[in-house]
Amino acid sequence: MIVRACALLLLPLLLACTVAQAAPSRGFDVLHYAVALVPDIAAKRVQGQQTLRFRAGQPLPTLTLDVGELEVTAVMQGNRVLAFEQGDQQLRIRLPTPLKRGAVAELRILYQGAPTFGLEFDPARDEVYTIFSTRQWMPSVDAPDERATLDLSVTLPPALLATGTGRALPTRTLADGRHEHRWRLDTPMPGYVYGFAAGRYxxxxxxxxxxxxxxxxxxxxxxxxxxxxxxxxxxxxxxxxxxxxxxxxxxxxxxxxxxxxxxxxxxxxxxxxxxxxxxxxxxxxxxxxxxxxxxxWGNRVTCASWQHFWLNEGFANFMTAAYLQQAQGEAAYQSQVQRWRTRWEAVRAKGADHALVYANWDSPSGDDRTVVYQKGAYVLHLLRSELGEEVFWHGIGDYTRANDGRSVVTADFQRAMEKAAGRSLQPFFAQWVYAAAAAAR
Ligand SMILES: [Zn+2]
CATH class of the missing domain: 3.30.2010.30 (Zincin-like)
Structure with a gap:
């Protein structure tokens, strides 16, 4: 299950990697989203309104957001109605006057939709929950290097409980008896870790x-x-x-x-x-x-683009095994290592192995995912063996603390581990991270 955790569900998101990789040309930085959702579980529909605060990084005549299959019904700046167009799962908003570099502006977006993925409805359980593809339930920048704070509210029938990203604020009871559940995420985080679940829990x-x-x-x-x-x-x-x-x-x-x-x-x-x-x-x-x-590893220290996704998933797999080693003993750790190696060697045997840092994530295959999830974890295990316990964990701690709240690329990890090791690790990274490994150990 670990093998597939996240990867399959991330597929729609990964399909958006061209957007993620185009980050420098985005032209703006989202500072804060305030989103109010009203799901209709029986009808499998959602209505939403959002206030978006952003800063222009360059002279900005238009703003482009990922919007999935949502239907945007209005965009406002104050009382002014703005022109917009939708297509290719994007929303393009024409600003009345181009923003100057550094200017901060706020827009309000009204929308509705019947998402077929990203927001799951289960009427039999009176349940609704998000699955990764944030654009399917709120207009947003669906890229791992775009961090923003979030106010999220979800209005539901009173019998339902809910959990969501951020600190829970007191639930409001509306005049009609429905409950408005509210959360505030004070620390800027990437949009793909936003979400909620609600049901008759x-x-x-x-x-x-x-x-x-x-x-x-x-x-x-x-x-x-x-x-x-x-x-x-x-x-x-x-x-x-x-x-x-x-x-x-x-x-x-x-x-x-x-x-x-x-x-x-x-x-x-x-x-x-x-x-x-x-x-x-x-x-x-x-x-x-x-x-x-x-x-x-993933939420606080986040890969800057999907090319470096192994820094999320290889790490989560490796850390899981390290936890099992402590909780269940050495055999539990070695069993995970053996499983990673077997999976990766099967990919290698059919000539499908490739570097961990892998640019072409437009349409990841099962083999690509094995490289990121299993080979990624296996390479961390090899690095642990190469450096020894003290140096390895010292480097992991330094890397994590230095990059808390940041988007990272593999060079950030290599630098931290080299500092801990007191030597260049270029040969190791060249063989195991930046190339298809020539031979198993
Ligand atoms: Zn994962």
């Missing part, structure tokens, strides 16, 4: 040091949820120690109708079926560890 909460844990599910009782997520606090402690950065905020995990695992800022979504697997076999914690590891 049961819940359990638990305090772990300074972190409040919350578990949600339609199918599981609070006691079962505590059992499924019994290791969550340990995982956060382990990753925090390896990162040298304490976990920030509260952490919530929800079991939703169907997903193969998704990390959002402060929230992970997994499937009800996975929860059942863990109840049956409590050692099956790898997927939840993978998503928890992303809170540091």
């Amino acid at each position: 049961q819940q359990a909460t638990q305090q772990h040091g300074a972190v409040q844990l919350r578990f949600l599910s339609v199918d599981r009782t609070p006691a079962q949820l505590r059992s499924v997520f019994a290791r969550t606090g340990d995982m956060l402690d382990f990753f925090a120690a390896r990162a040298g950065l304490p976990y920030r905020g509260d952490y919530q995990q929800a079991l939703v109708a169907s997903t193969i695992g998704q990390e959002m800022a402060g929230v992970s979504l997994m499937s009800e079926a996975y929860g059942q697997d863990v109840l049956a076999d409590p050692s099956q914690t790898a997927l939840m560890a993978h998503e928890a590891a992303h809170q540091w």
Whole structure:
């Protein structure tokens, strides 16, 4: 499950990589989104309004946002109605007067839609939840190097509970009895880690040091949820120690109708079926560890473009194995390493191996994903063997702390590891990261 976690679901997002790679020509920087959503679960529709604050990075006559299949009905600046056009899953807004470089402006966008992916509706469970492709439920810049703060509100029938990215603000009860759930994400984060889940959930909460844990599910009782997520606090402690950065905020995990695992800022979504697997076999914690590891590697330290996606996914897989090594013993770690190596060698045997830093992510194949997820983790294991425990983990901590809240490329990681090692690692990176490896070790 780890193998496929995120990758398949990211496919629609990855298809947008040409947009991501065109980042320098975007011409503006989003500072803040304030989004108010009203989902209609039975009708599988959503209505939204958004206020977008952005800064022009160059003289800016138009603003282009990713908008998926949403239908934008109006764009306003103050009371002024702006002209816009939609096409190719983008929204192009004509600004009344071009913005000067450095100028900050605010626009309001009204929209509606019936997303077929990115926002999942399950009327039988009274459930709605996001899956990665943020553009499908809010106009946004769907690129990993665009970080912004977020105010998110979701208005729902009163019987539903909800979890979302950011710090929960008090829920408002509207005149008609519906509840407006609200969250504020104070730290700028990339759009693909925004999201929420809402449903007729049961819940359990638990305090772990300074972190409040919350578990949600339609199918599981609070006691079962505590059992499924019994290791969550340990995982956060382990990753925090390896990162040298304490976990920030509260952490919530929800079991939703169907997903193969998704990390959002402060929230992970997994499937009800996975929860059942863990109840049956409590050692099956790898997927939840993978998503928890992303809170540091992926969410706080984010690949600047999908070319460097192994810095998210190879890291999350490797850190999962490192956690299992501590929690379950050396054999659990070695079993993960062997699995990565077997998967990657199968790809290599058919001539499909390639560099970890891989530009052509327009349409990633299963083999491409094996390279990023499994070979990426395997290469971190090799680097650990090459450098030894002390130097390796020192370098990992330095890299993570130095890049907290930043978008990174592989050179940032190499630099940190070389500093920890006190020598050039160019031969290692040339062989294992920037080229298809010539020979297995
Ligand atoms: Zn992942």
